[in-house]
Amino acid sequence: MKRTIFSIIIFTVLFSCKNEKKDTSKLNVVTTTTMITDLVKNIGGENINLQGLMGSGVDPHLYKASEGDVTKLANADIIFYNGLHLEGKLVEVFEKMKNKKTIAVSDAIDKNTLIGSEYFASNYDPHIWFDIDYWKQATQFVIKILSEEIPENKTDFEANGNAYIDKLDVLKTKVESTIATLSEEQRILVTAHDAFNYFGKSFNFEVVGLQGLSTATEAGVKDVQKLSTFIIENKVKAIFVESSVPKRTIEALQASVKSKDHDVTIGGTLYSDALGDAGTVEGTYIGMFEYNVNTIVEALK
Structure with missing residues (x-):
């Protein structure tokens, strides 16, 4: 109807x-x-x-x-x-x-x-x-x-x-110069959904999203548990919220890691499927990209 x-x-x-x-x-x-x-x-x-x-x-x-x-x-x-x-x-x-x-x-x-x-x-x-x-x-x-x-x-x-x-x-x-300050082992990017695969391919990051390529796909308990185990095994220091995805999914992931007596920080909010506010640096493609890279590198170092 x-x-x-x-x-x-x-x-x-x-x-x-x-x-x-x-x-x-x-x-x-x-x-x-x-x-x-x-x-x-x-x-x-x-x-x-x-x-x-x-x-x-x-x-x-x-x-x-x-x-x-x-x-x-x-x-x-x-x-x-x-x-x-x-x-x-x-x-x-x-x-x-x-x-x-x-x-x-x-x-x-x-x-x-x-x-x-x-x-x-x-x-x-x-x-x-x-x-x-x-x-x-x-x-x-x-x-x-x-x-x-x-x-x-x-x-x-x-x-x-x-x-x-x-x-x-x-x-x-x-951004290549900034990313070069991270070791190969540090280049693991965990986010709310699989928006960063092309980024990972371009700059040699392993990218793992809690949800699939589309945010229309909900993450389940098994997804959270599986990814929390991955984070612990790979000693991932930080995970990231996305500006266009509710942060509760990443917060649930962080809680799951902590329930297993490990800690992971939320390294910041990345712009994935939308730019920042109009009139700001992050409101442009170039500003968004540079902001994301700086946020990722700073949190994973």
Whole structure:
């Protein structure tokens, strides 16, 4: 019943917005996650009207579109989303907007290089932003799409995008230097869910999540017990909360370790599926990445 009502809302909003006159001649761009919003903002700059659906601390795995979101999507000239089923609950909305140009930034990545999963709907880990090289490929992809949509601004998009890629190169060098201060044995990252596998692959961390790739999967008692044993056996000093996942799961894990006469600290909160607050350093992709690395290294040393 709820699905039927939501479908009616979508069709109603689409119909009411169909002939709505835009206030400006600029391209209306809508993005889903905060990481994609930041990426498109860096490339599009003042040449586009940009609206992001999700804010800080929002879990894209569980995100449901509001009527206001459907209105934004209906008025968009182009929609950028992650794909790989990250925004699983928005699929129904996208399917009903077949006349809209919807672009999955994950299409920029060769799927043969992605991390697979037998447990996730797409069979791929969708957290591609934690590989900086992938994010550079996504940058090139967005430059291409925006340049095709607004050819007269191609020079601006390329200049903005190339400048951003230079910043990503600096970021990678900086975090590699920071991570190098950790020994191989110290590079075990335990978090609320499996958002950091690409990070682990890039920087040689063993990554263990209490939940699976999607936060829609609940961790059970057996999962907590198994991971607490792993933490004790590997002498893991710290585990981490995620900004978009309730911290009670990690607190339960910490309690389980302590019940076995061992101690593990909560090393801090990492930004996983969403950036920090708008206007802060962590509210940008580069700031988020650097903050996460500094937090991880400081806690695991």
